[in-house]
Amino acid sequence: MLEIAKEAASVAGAFLKERFLEQLTPDEELHNDVKLPEDKGSEQRIIEVLHRHFPTHTIFSEEIGMVSRDEEYLWIVDPLDGTNNYFIGHPYFSISIALQHKGELALGVVYNPVAGQMFWAEKGQGAFLNGKRISINNRTDLTRAAGTYIRGRETVTRQEELAVTEPFMLQTKRLLRNVAPALDWCLLANGWLDYIVMQRSGIMDVAAGIVIASEAGATITDWQGEPYRHEPFFQDQTRSLVATNGQLHDTIRAMTVEQHVANVQR
Numbered sequence: 001m002l003e004i005a006k007e008a009a010s011v012a013g014a015f016l017k018e019r020f021l022e023q024l025t026p027d028e029e030l031h032n033d034v035k036l037p038e039d040k041g042s043e044q045r046i047i048e049v050l051h052r053h054f055p056t057h058t059i060f061s062e063e064i065g066m067v068s069r070d071e072e073y074l075w076i077v078d079p080l081d082g083t084n085n086y087f088i089g090h091p092y093f094s095i096s097i098a099l100q101h102k103g104e105l106a107l108g109v110v111y112n113p114v115a116g117q118m119f120w121a122e123k124g125q126g127a128f129l130n131g132k133r134i135s136i137n138n139r140t141d142l143t144r145a146a147g148t149y150i151r152g153r154e155t156v157t158r159q160e161e162l163a164v165t166e167p168f169m170l171q172t173k174r175l176l177r178n179v180a181p182a183l184d185w186c187l188l189a190n191g192w193l194d195y196i197v198m199q200r201s202g203i204m205d206v207a208a209g210i211v212i213a214s215e216a217g218a219t220i221t222d223w224q225g226e227p228y229r230h231e232p233f234f235q236d237q238t239r240s241l242v243a244t245n246g247q248l249h250d251t252i253r254a255m256t257v258e259q260h261v262a263n264v265q266r
Contacts, residue, residue: 005120006109008095011049015045046077057069057074061078075098076097077096082094082183093183095109096109100233103230104123108121110183110186116130117129118130122215123215142171145248145252146193148176149177150181152238155199164199164256168197172194176193189216189218190216195242195249196243198242203237221249223240228241
């Protein structure tokens, strides 16, 4: 199943790479988002590969929603993670494919076709980038730490975003807003990032990345400090999570909670 997921990501990635740098015409351009024909083109190619090999499996994808079949296996597909980046010619986007088996995340594949980065992981088997095993870093100095902030497009206001991110902008080396969350989790997995703060963001967007980061040794909790446990996927499911290299986890989580509480009290 992992090899088929990588095949589906590769086919969709080749299509997206071919269209990248073209002057794209959106189907719809919203305040916080953009809809492109390339989203659907990528999705069609992924679904064709998955259905050809696994005709009884259920698929959930961003464009078509849930195609219900066998409930034991559920593929969670984001055919173009980072659509806004893709639209403006910024080569930070990916194809994200995860498999949920009997309510548990079993594998994840995240592919950035422009950079040629194929990340993948199976539960209990470690995480890999282009065939090489990867792991989180061991940084302990907060002032040298780089991280990213992920927020739900429709669930978090700009004011909430500013309140939560301010201490990280001031106290860490760098806070990024990459707007391609699946790929962010892979950067953490490979030790390029030190932390992720995620606020009420959709699980569909990050399911594959969570598998990869977990298998690379990342510490993942909710904002209250409870270890991350995958809940059987449903549409519009959102979570607020903190993920780190482990060394910085208590500090990063405390900064997140303190700022969030202060914002609520205001």
